[in-house]
Amino acid sequence: MKKIFMLAAALLCFSGAADAKWWIFGKTGGEIGLKYLYVNKVSADEAGAKMTVFRETLGADGQVKITGKASVGKSAVGSVRISLDDKATWQDVKLSENGAFEYSFRPEQDKTYAMLIEITDTAGKTNKVDETRKEIVLSAENIQVKVREALDSLFDAYSRENLPKFMAGVGEDFAGDKGILERAVKRDFDALSNINMRYTINNVAAGAQGRVFVSITYNRMVLVNKTGATSTDSGFTEFVFHSAEGKLSLYSMKQPLMFGLSDAENVATGIVQGGGNGALALHDSGTLGLGGTITRSYTSPDQQFGYSFTTGEFEDCDGTAANCTGQIFFMPGAPYIGADDNPAAAFIGEIPGKNISSVTLADIQAAATLQQVFGSFSGKTFGLKYNSDYYAIEIISLSGSGAGPYSITIKTKAF
Amino acid sequence: MKTNHLACAFLLLSASPLAAQEAGAEFHASNEFSFTQNEMSGPGKAASSLSKGLNYLEILSLYGNGTKGAWNYNYTVGAKATDDDRSDPKRVSLTSLQGRATNNVHTVAVGDVFESFSQYSLATSLKGGSYKFLKEASGLPEVTAVFGWAYPRWDSVWKDPLTRAINRQAAGLRVKENFNGDLWAGLSAVSAKDTGRLASSDALYDAKNYTMDFNYIPMPGLTAAGEYSMSDSGLSASAGAAEVSAKGTAGRFELVGDADPSRVSLEYENVEPDFYSALGSATPDRRKAKARWRYKASKRVTVTSGLLWYRNNLDGANAAGTTRNWKPEISAAVKKPFASRPYSFADVSYKFDRKYGAGSSGADHYMNLNYRDRFGALDSDTNLGYTLYKTKTAVRDAKELNFNTSLNSRHEAGSVVLKPAVNLGAWYSRDELSETTDKLYEYSLGLGLEAPGAKLTADLRAGQNRLVKSAAGSDDSKKFFAALGAYWRPKLLSKLNDSTLFLRAGFNEYGFSTAARNFREKSVTAGLNASF
Numbered sequence: 001m002k003k004i005f006m007l008a009a010a011l012l013c014f015s016g017a018a019d020a021k022w023w024i025f026g027k028t029g030g031e032i033g034l035k036y037l038y039v040n041k042v043s044a045d046e047a048g049a050k051m052t053v054f055r056e057t058l059g060a061d062g063q064v065k066i067t068g069k070a071s072v073g074k075s076a077v078g079s080v081r082i083s084l085d086d087k088a089t090w091q092d093v094k095l096s097e098n099g100a101f102e103y104s105f106r107p108e109q110d111k112t113y114a115m116l117i118e119i120t121d122t123a124g125k126t127n128k129v130d131e132t133r134k135e136i137v138l139s140a141e142n143i144q145v146k147v148r149e150a151l152d153s154l155f156d157a158y159s160r161e162n163l164p165k166f167m168a169g170v171g172e173d174f175a176g177d178k179g180i181l182e183r184a185v186k187r188d189f190d191a192l193s194n195i196n197m198r199y200t201i202n203n204v205a206a207g208a209q210g211r212v213f214v215s216i217t218y219n220r221m222v223l224v225n226k227t228g229a230t231s232t233d234s235g236f237t238e239f240v241f242h243s244a245e246g247k248l249s250l251y252s253m254k255q256p257l258m259f260g261l262s263d264a265e266n267v268a269t270g271i272v273q274g275g276g277n278g279a280l281a282l283h284d285s286g287t288l289g290l291g292g293t294i295t296r297s298y299t300s301p302d303q304q305f306g307y308s309f310t311t312g313e314f315e316d317c318d319g320t321a322a323n324c325t326g327q328i329f330f331m332p333g334a335p336y337i338g339a340d341d342n343p344a345a346a347f348i349g350e351i352p353g354k355n356i357s358s359v360t361l362a363d364i365q366a367a368a369t370l371q372q373v374f375g376s377f378s379g380k381t382f383g384l385k386y387n388s389d390y391y392a393i394e395i396i397s398l399s400g401s402g403a404g405p406y407s408i409t410i411k412t413k414a415f
Numbered sequence: 416m417k418t419n420h421l422a423c424a425f426l427l428l429s430a431s432p433l434a435a436q437e438a439g440a441e442f443h444a445s446n447e448f449s450f451t452q453n454e455m456s457g458p459g460k461a462a463s464s465l466s467k468g469l470n471y472l473e474i475l476s477l478y479g480n481g482t483k484g485a486w487n488y489n490y491t492v493g494a495k496a497t498d499d500d501r502s503d504p505k506r507v508s509l510t511s512l513q514g515r516a517t518n519n520v521h522t523v524a525v526g527d528v529f530e531s532f533s534q535y536s537l538a539t540s541l542k543g544g545s546y547k548f549l550k551e552a553s554g555l556p557e558v559t560a561v562f563g564w565a566y567p568r569w570d571s572v573w574k575d576p577l578t579r580a581i582n583r584q585a586a587g588l589r590v591k592e593n594f595n596g597d598l599w600a601g602l603s604a605v606s607a608k609d610t611g612r613l614a615s616s617d618a619l620y621d622a623k624n625y626t627m628d629f630n631y632i633p634m635p636g637l638t639a640a641g642e643y644s645m646s647d648s649g650l651s652a653s654a655g656a657a658e659v660s661a662k663g664t665a666g667r668f669e670l671v672g673d674a675d676p677s678r679v680s681l682e683y684e685n686v687e688p689d690f691y692s693a694l695g696s697a698t699p700d701r702r703k704a705k706a707r708w709r710y711k712a713s714k715r716v717t718v719t720s721g722l723l724w725y726r727n728n729l730d731g732a733n734a735a736g737t738t739r740n741w742k743p744e745i746s747a748a749v750k751k752p753f754a755s756r757p758y759s760f761a762d763v764s765y766k767f768d769r770k771y772g773a774g775s776s777g778a779d780h781y782m783n784l785n786y787r788d789r790f791g792a793l794d795s796d797t798n799l800g801y802t803l804y805k806t807k808t809a810v811r812d813a814k815e816l817n818f819n820t821s822l823n824s825r826h827e828a829g830s831v832v833l834k835p836a837v838n839l840g841a842w843y844s845r846d847e848l849s850e851t852t853d854k855l856y857e858y859s860l861g862l863g864l865e866a867p868g869a870k871l872t873a874d875l876r877a878g879q880n881r882l883v884k885s886a887a888g889s890d891d892s893k894k895f896f897a898a899l900g901a902y903w904r905p906k907l908l909s910k911l912n913d914s915t916l917f918l919r920a921g922f923n924e925y926g927f928s929t930a931a932r933n934f935r936e937k938s939v940t941a942g943l944n945a946s947f
Contacts, residue, residue, distance in 0.1 A: 035632055035634070045673055069632075102551070142476050142491075143491075179723045194894050196923075198464070202503070206491075207540065213540035225882060230932075236568065240538060270539075284777070284810050286813070
């Protein structure tokens with residue numbers, strides 16, 4: 001680590017001393033211009049031609065603050081002027097000896113300010129003024145509207161599996177790395193279809209550096225292409241957005257994740273406190289991993305069948321298979337539902353008064369104490385402990401009689 | 416019915432002269448109220464994620480600012496009400512609450528406080544308060560102090576049983592000095608302490624982070640930025656897990672050169688396995704290096720290339736082993752690839768994804784071609800992608816091909832603008848491991864309508880998709896959908912400033928080979944959005 005920082009320091013020293021900008025391939029730099037320019041702490045270089053600011057991101061004084069630094073090569077800065085009306089009028093700005101300047105103004109709602117900056121050196125030479133042109137507008141919309149716009153766009157692009165449109169809403173500085181997210185979302189799209197997502201906003205906080213914190217309640221349904229199963233989940237999650245180019249772009253996401261489920265470990269930066277009852281995740285194989293509520297249906301030719309939470313598959317456990325390979329075993333003819341204790345220690349128990357949406361890990365820990373639960377199990381919810389893993393299963397419907405066949409629909413969730 | 420009370424409250428709010436205020440002060444409000452009627456039917460309706468029946472959603476946002484003596488202040492209040500458990504388990508909840516005041520030297524804020532110190536130290540919102548000292552041109556450092564609780568929502572603050580979360584108390588102090596305009600550096604100290612376990616297995620942290628970050632612009636167009644953070648964290652004993660304490664560091668450094676014709680960025684990040692950031696953003700146990708170069712070769716051609724490398728298991732403690740990732744990519748965007756076609760645009764990209772170690776070995780290739788053009792009155796956007804998933808460990812060996820094309824048009828008929836659209840898509844996947852093939856076909860037709868005179872916009876879309884699977888015993892599925900969105904700003908409501916009546920309706924019909932899974936969803940939402 002120390003070597004890296006020493007290398008970085010050496011690079012910085014070198015770059016500071018260098019006259020040529022190596023990254024522009026010998027094209028000239030050093031003419032009169034701006035070394036940097038910030039509008040309300042957002043870099044104008046990254047912001048595009050039009051900058052929209054929101055009331056909530058203004059300072060408490062309600063002013064837009066422009067800070068920058070003039071660069072005049074080997075000469076000295078004579079003056080810096082600013083126009084907010086497309087060169088119709090100019091005002092001198094407060095200038096430091098080293099060329100740094102700042103200017104503040106109180107914007108009017110919906111008025112577009114065409115800002116240009118003129119830098120003059122002591123020899124009377126000026127910069128290319130038109131290259132500094134930025135339009136600044138104070139949006140009439142409140143930040144919640146803008147947040148919903150950004151979220152709607154991301155949710156819509158993800159639901160329609162439109163990768164370019166989705167990535168257009170992600171910032172270059174995405175904390176989990178934009179390149180990792182893009183590949184993860186592409187894998188999501190290959191693994192899922194019929195994505196149906198909804199959300200409502202729980203909390204919005206606009207803060208420093210043009211960033212906006214957002215907490216939402218979500219619920220979604222997806223169809224997993226590989227297994228044909230549908231899966232639903234719901235919970236709370238958090239985003240941080242960055243304000244640039246008049247819109248909000250995604251800066252970070254926490255688990256439970258909404259996007260990039262195929263590489264959750266690398267995409268997410270943190271976990272929401274009390275966020276979800278387990279969320280969707282995708283295995284490298286393209287199948288659904290832990291978390292989420294999975295709805296599956298199955299018709300068994302007889303009254304003995306099992307289910308694997310790990311693979312999401314049912315299996316017919318007839319006389320040729322002493323044990324199912326899954327974690328739960330159904331005997332509707334007996335009737336009983338059992339924990340399949342081969343090879344692991346497994347326990348099951350009914351959780352009265354709860355369904356798959358409301359069951360908690362604590363419920364399962366308290367209930368899962370038996371090998372089997374006797375009696376009809378249709379319409380009931382059970383908790384299962386399998387080694388150190390916990391699962392919940394709700395029996396949505398069960399039809400059939402005697403030795404079978406039986407049709408069953410279940411909802412499951414892993415914790 | 417509670418919705419009646421809400422509706423009355425909303426109408427009162429809409430009609431009241433809220434804009435009346437003291438001189439120099441501003442007040443703005445926006446409100447959206449909607450009803451949604453959902454119906455699900457069919458034997459598989461339990462799989463739906465909609466709530467059956469009639470539900471409402473009310474979203475209110477208030478903003479104001481003004482001046483009192485030498486102090487400027489502003490405030491924001493937001494609230495939400497719904498009876499749909501899937502929209503929110505709480506009937507009424509606060510969505511924002513913030514007040515700020517400043518005299519241009521001292522700034523205090525209470526409520527939702529989002530002081531973004533740095534990526535590793537503090538990058539989340541707190542419910543609490545903050546104080547900032549900043550005296551411009553004085554040479555004195557900027558000092559910020561925060562205290563509060565890192566809850567995802569306000570209901571958690573008063574320990575509502577439905578939204579209760581672990582209590583994470585946070586405090587932080589940041590000192591930032593701007594040396595000469597080219598260089599600033601900041602020091603941050605942040606602590607987070609968890610209490611109030613909800614389940615016996617919940618992890619409770621007691622963590623401190625000490626962070627230094629900087630930003631330096633040595634010459635126009637070149638920016639260097641970095642951050643180094645140390646964490647000292649303790650994880651209390653919980654069900655089945657012993658108490659753990661750990662110390663770790665994280666660092667990142669970025670160099671960006673941005674001036675035509677190039678933008679080059681170099682990044683390095685090292686986050687130790689034991690580094691923990693309770694209030695910031697960090698992916699632990701990751702060493703990452705990244706280079707990216709965007710080059711405008713000409714006015715028509717821009718080439719972007721990049722290389723991302725990262726690995727985990729930095730301390731060798733992960734018995735399963737280390738996973739390494741290489742992700743190079745290159746793309747070219749070409750305006751007018753055919754000189755005779757002024758609206759043509761092509762984008763071609765190739766991405767490679769190599770991952771190996773810890774029992775895994777995969778090499779995936781992603782290729783994509785996008786072409787946009789205008790043919791007469793038709794705008795077209797076509798995308799063709801090919802992905803090859805290849806693993807040496809028999810996890811995913813598959814070839815996937817996807818194709819999408821959309822044709823859009825715009826026709827003016829008197830004072831009405833019509834925007835018909837057609838979308839066609841296909842996805843083909845061949846799984847070499849299971850020797851199965853999945854195919855998905857989809858089409859949709861759309862019609863947009865704009866009537867500026869009547870201040871009406873609408874969009875209707877209907878289509879179908881069909882997933883056909885070759886694997887024995889697996890369900891084929893199909894979905895028919897139709898969606899309508901209509902937005903109207905009638906003259907009457909324009910007196911209430913910017914107000915919109917909206918109607919959204921949707922119909923989804925899901926069909927599966929196993930008929931017991933079939934279900935239908937109908938949803939209609941009507942509402943009014945008003946702001947002033």
